[in-house]
Amino acid sequence: MSKLGNGRFEGYSLNHFKKDLLSGTIVGIVAVPLAMSFAIASGVKPEYGIYTAIIAGILISLLGGSKYQIGGPTGAFVPILLGIVISYGYENLLLAGLMAGIMLVLMGLFKLGALIKYIPRPVTIGFTAGIAVIIFTGQIANFLGLREIEQHERFIDNMKEIGGHLYRINGYSILVAAICFVVMLVTPKALPKVPGALVGIVVSSAVTALFLSGHVATIGSTYGAIPNQLPEFGIPEITLDKIMMLLGPAFVIAMLGGIESLLSAVVADGMTNSKHNSNKELIGQGIANIVTPLFGGIPATGAIARTATNIKSGAVSPMSGIIHGVFVLLTLLVLAPFAVHIPLAALAPVLMIVAWNMSERKHFAHILKMKSGDSLVLATTFLLTVFTSLTVAVAAGLILAIVLFAKRMSEMLAVSKVLPDSEGKVNPHVVSSSHDCPQVSIFTVEGPLFFGAAQTFEQSILSTIHAKPKVLILRLGKVPFLDTTGEEYFRNILQDFKGRGCKVLVTGVQPGLKKILDQSGLTEEIGNANFYSHTGEAINRSISCLDREACIGCKHFAFRECAELSGAKIGTGMKIG
Incomplete structure (x- = not known):
């Protein structure tokens, strides 16, 4: 045939x-x-x-x-x-x-x-x-x-x-x-x-x-x-x-x-x-x-x-x-x-x-x-x-x-305040009441920012407002996507912090998330100059934005520069490269 x-x-x-x-x-x-x-x-x-x-x-x-x-x-x-x-x-x-x-x-x-x-x-x-x-x-x-x-x-x-x-x-x-x-x-x-x-x-x-x-x-x-x-x-x-x-x-x-x-x-x-x-x-x-x-x-x-x-x-x-x-x-x-x-x-x-x-x-x-x-x-x-x-x-x-999936996904979101350890890696266990920069708040965000988790994200970040930081650094390298609800809560955070004269820096954003931020207008609100590939670059930028007078006498020593800025002789922090 x-x-x-x-x-x-x-x-x-x-x-x-x-x-x-x-x-x-x-x-x-x-x-x-x-x-x-x-x-x-x-x-x-x-x-x-x-x-x-x-x-x-x-x-x-x-x-x-x-x-x-x-x-x-x-x-x-x-x-x-x-x-x-x-x-x-x-x-x-x-x-x-x-x-x-x-x-x-x-x-x-x-x-x-x-x-x-x-x-x-x-x-x-x-x-x-x-x-x-x-x-x-x-x-x-x-x-x-x-x-x-x-x-x-x-x-x-x-x-x-x-x-x-x-x-x-x-x-x-x-x-x-x-x-x-x-x-x-x-x-x-x-x-x-x-x-x-x-x-x-x-x-x-x-x-x-x-x-x-x-x-x-x-x-x-x-x-x-x-x-x-x-x-x-x-x-x-x-x-x-x-x-x-x-x-x-x-x-x-x-x-x-x-x-x-x-x-x-x-x-x-x-x-x-x-x-x-x-x-x-x-x-x-x-x-x-x-x-x-x-x-x-x-x-x-x-x-x-x-x-x-x-x-x-x-x-x-x-x-x-x-x-x-x-x-x-x-x-x-x-x-x-x-x-x-x-x-x-x-x-x-x-x-x-x-x-x-x-x-x-x-x-x-x-x-x-x-x-x-x-x-x-x-x-x-x-x-x-x-x-x-x-x-x-x-x-x-x-x-x-769908409801159970959203619940599981929301539980996957982790927002933790972090600082660099002695090896230069940022970790949440380094942060304590006696070791936390009053002027720079760094948060690692892991998980999707969608309707089921967006409120948790906002509450975790805004809880630091009472400290009146000068700089907020958001590490978003492990955020896969952001929906319109997450976008709205993100915008609330930006407006609250910027309204208090705080600078918001963002690090590690993946291409997929960056595209969403561009389309939603959040990139423009954050400012292209405030995006960094690595956390170390953002920390270096934040050091230049500090109120030097407020650093005098500070004993937290969150970063390597803190010893010099506080007027003390000791340096326990570590600069991130």
Whole structure:
């Protein structure tokens, strides 16, 4: 096979195609039962999940920014989509998905892909674990064979609903679910390369059809036949009122889709030592989510487990993802009539295991054991995901993480009064009540001067005003940045000291901070002549600014020159070079 062009297909050969054909087929086999399961769990017909795996799967691989990404319906979307279906209906879910696709394209065009790194790990683990709990508990009814269960948007309401129907447990359903579960656990050990979920569904479906027909709810008895044909094209009804109503849900879909797809791409990078294009990935995800609803499909994103399976199966290019979508399409056209025999009880353990695997329980337990601010962020995000909504959970988790980060950063700020020691190095331990220059105050500032620490900075410096120094030296070599709040407090210090006739000298300013000082106008207020690279130069300048009469009789001897200036015979200080 000739080369297919540059970029992700550069140097593509027949041997590469063979590898992609194998990996794409394997992932396609895995995707079929999951696509139906996620669709049913999201409150829509199983074929809509199949349509999503086909259309979104092909487009995400073709247009996305990762060579190995497999797209389709995922467990992360289940609680969100179910909530939208319950509140707004399936038709409006399609419009929300299309709107989310447009948002994702805009996010990619405005190069917001890099923002994923600013979402704290405890937040992502917290809401992922919360979603896992919702998926797992959402399958209890099918596992137990409970019928006439009304689905609610809230976790508590769903648990009450299940509790109120426990007297109607179907033993046949539990048997079928147990068979599927055992087969799924045994298959990887006996046949490592065969998807356990597929074998479990096939075996439990055969048992149901042969021995338990009519006793267990199936896809056919619940949703009717799955059409073995391509979905029809249709544009959802779009009105301004609907757009305004669905802005919130669409934004949540877009944000979660972006986060999930980029996390999946990062996992793929780690497994293959490659590098994805995050903005291109968002654009590809967006286009897929714009097109998919036009064919009845639900929102899609990058699927971490299927992407990992794709890589482990030997994929070398996006062609494997395209082949995966084509395989699902062929399965729909050929095997759809047989899907009616799949018992819902068999799909329950499939989704329960998906939930168990996506829960990140080891990382969850590790962060909780740390008993730190991250533990609080994790627990808050997790609990709010389960008991309220993902929107509230992520917003609260991010706000709490920001507050705790600001607190930690503010604690990093250290402002200490210093003087030179006998070796010429400035240190805070040298300063004492009997060894401190009344006319020159030197402060070392370490840490960021931002809104959380600026007041501490100001109070520490202004506390020396009562001494009425002639010169204030600020050592800012370890100040990485300054925000507008820090700028305002810095300006207050300058005005207070300069208003008392004190000269302010600044030393060791790094280029990044100097640029901020220039832009804010602080450089002009301080005066270019009052910036020094080294503290010693500033001390030499300050000596020339002293009130010589005030030095007479002084016994502090903070600097080497003090002995001569005080009229004494002793010199204990050390001049800084």
